[in-house]
Amino acid sequence: MKNHKIKPNKKQLTLIKGYWKKFQSIVDSYNRSIGELEREMSKETKIKNLEFFQSDGDMVGVGQYDREMRLIQREELENYVNNIVISKIGGTIGNRNI
Numbered sequence: 190m191k192n193h194k195i196k197p198n199k200k201q202l203t204l205i206k207g208y209w210k211k212f213q214s215i216v217d218s219y220n221r222s223i224g225e226l227e228r229e230m231s232k233e234t235k236i237k238n239l240e241f242f243q244s245d246g247d248m249v250g251v252g253q254y255d256r257e258m259r260l261i262q263r264e265e266l267e268n269y270v271n272n273i274v275i276s277k278i279g280g281t282i283g284n285r286n287i
Contacts, residue, residue: 223241226241227239227240227241230251236253236258237253238253238254239251239252239253239258240252240254242260248263249262249263250262250263250265250266251266
């Protein structure tokens with residue numbers, strides 16, 4: 190068993206527990222917001238049960254709970270968004286006109 194050098198005292202532990210409670214509140218609020226966004230996306234697209242898909246703590250794309258639709262990878266979504274922004278701005282990237 191590792192012998193840890195830092196051992197929070199009672200006051201420090203009470204503070205840490207308070208921050209844990211704040212953290213949990215933020216995570217709960219975030220998860221509710223994401224759930225609302227997923228329901229809105231499903232309603233507008235008319236595709237049931239869409240979700241922002243997470244793997245190993247990282248958002249990797251948009252999928253569907255029942256896995257009846259292929260996962261739309263993050264790269265595909267980001268490239269689409271970036272292409273829209275670039276086409277509206279115009280200009281060049283490297284030697285390419287956009």
